[in-house]
Amino acid sequence: MARTGRPKAELVLTGDEREQLLRWSRRAKSAQSLALRSRIVLACAAGADNTTVAAGLGCTAATVGKWRSRFVAKRLDGLVDESRPGGPRSISDEQVEWTASYATGVTTAELAAKSGVSEQTVRQLDTL
Secondary structure, eight states: OOOOOOOOOOOOOOHHHHHHHHHHHHOOTTTTTHHHHHHHHHHHTTTOOOOHHHHHHTSSSHHHHHHHHHHHHGGGGGGGGOOOSOOOSSEEEEEEEHHHTTTTTOOOHHHHHHHTSSSHHHHHHHTT
């Protein structure tokens, strides 16, 4: 007899969501927490259950359940870290993405000038 658990909300991805999740999961410069969340959602969308996804990705079934639920409720926005207390960020997500995508073959000074951030910020982004 098949084992049953609590019913899970159906997780269906649009083409754009799948592309964005794949980018987040594969890019070396993505935060590893976001990359893991993306892999979780992609595996769940492929039809795997929480236990199987957890075993394959080295996390707990509770973690898989948490991110599956958040994605169903808030879609891609549910996977991104919420704002935290402290001073406001001095660099936008767009600047981080742009800097990361054009970092190859360009000097730190050129990249800083083109992206509108300091050379020190470019160096720090390069180590993420």
